[in-house]
Amino acid sequence: MVLTHRDMQSLRTEGTLRQVASERARQRKHWSTAHDAQHTPDEWRGLILQRAVKDGPVFDQAFRRDLVEIAALAVAALESQGVDRDADEHAAAEATEGEDA
Numbered sequence: 001m002v003l004t005h006r007d008m009q010s011l012r013t014e015g016t017l018r019q020v021a022s023e024r025a026r027q028r029k030h031w032s033t034a035h036d037a038q039h040t041p042d043e044w045r046g047l048i049l050q051r052a053v054k055d056g057p058v059f060d061q062a063f064r065r066d067l068v069e070i071a072a073l074a075v076a077a078l079e080s081q082g083v084d085r086d087a088d089e090h091a092a093a094e095a096t097e098g099e100d101a
Contacts, residue, residue: 016068023072036080044077 003011039047051070 019068020071020075023068024075027072027076031076033079036076039077039080041077041081044073044080048073048077 048070051066051073054066
């Protein structure tokens with residue numbers, strides 16, 4: 001089996017998303033969903049920016065790890081604000097509309 005460029009991109013994306021999901025699971029062990037829900041959107045922005053602008057040497061692996069942590073923080077912010085729930089409701093509504101056509 002020969003993998004195309006698109007196949008390779010998909011595999012990289014899947015691997016990256018698994019890393020973000022794993023980091024998010026690690027975060028949940030330290031901070032509960034109830035804790036996350038207490039943050040305002042501005043606090044989430046601050047947490048993400050604080051992580052994004054940290055000082056120190058930049059190495060490829062450390063930079064990637066920082067980006068995974070930032071992505072997982074963004075996921076936490078989305079979850080805490082109910083954005084994921086809204087997206088699920090929107091997708092369900094679209095699926096129902098498709099059935100009516």
